[in-house]
Amino acid sequence: MTADHQNGHEQDDVLEEKSVDSAQTEENESTESNEDEVLNAEIVEESSEGTDLQKEIEALKASELRIRADFDNFRRRTNEENAKRVKFASQSVIEKLIPLIDNFERALQVNATSEDAKQIQSGVDMIHRQLLDVLNAEQVEVIEAVGQPFDPNFHQAVMQEPSDEFESGIVTMELQKGYTMHGRVIRPSMVKVAE
Structure with a gap:
């Protein structure tokens, strides 16, 4: 073989090696870029999942705050209603006593002439005052x-x-x-x- 021919083979081998090397380099770069894209996609997916999770956490926190506020309002209204119920529990009895008060007042307007009538009227007045004290105690x-x-x-x-x-x-x-x-x-x- 001639030196030129041998040099040509060597050059061809070098060129083949270079082309194989460049193909491998391109393949490696392509693989690396694919891996980078996959990593970037995973990061984007994770960050979007993180954003979704963060939004869901915020929504749950807001929901919890609304539920707590509703419960506090419910408890306050219930306490107010119970206080009113206690405050006005005696109202129906007092409404039934008021006509009795009217009758006692009519009886006290009569002029008692005899001693017995005056004593009876004195007893009626005492009962009338006691009823008024009961009404005053109930803030009537x-x-x-x-x-x-x-x-x-x-x-x-x-x-x-x-x-x-x-x-x-x-x-x-x-x-x-x-x-x-x-x-x-x-x-x-x-x-x-x-x-």
Whole structure:
């Protein structure tokens, strides 16, 4: 073989090695770039999963806060309702006692002439005062009517009459006492109002 021929083979071998090397390099680079893409895709997927998880955690926290707030509101309303129930528990009994008070007051308006009648009236007065003490203990108060401006929240007008003594819209006479309990009207005053 000639040196030129041998050199040509060597050059071909070198070129083949270079082309194999460059193919391997390209393949390695391609593999590395594929691996980088896979890693990047995994990172993106993990970060999107992380973002989704973070959003879900935030949504759960917000839901928990709403549930806690709803429960606190429920507990507060329940406590208020229980307090009102206790506060007005005796209202139905007091509403039944009020006509008794009316009757005691009518009995006390009678002029007792005999000594026996005066003693009976004294006993009636004592019972009347005890009933009023019970009502006061339950914060039952009489509604002021005569001389007050007519208020449909507290007064029930059954008559209107012209009056020289009172201006128009003023209560001139109370026909039946009205009562409030803890500020709530349990019976309005029955009144006459000036025209």
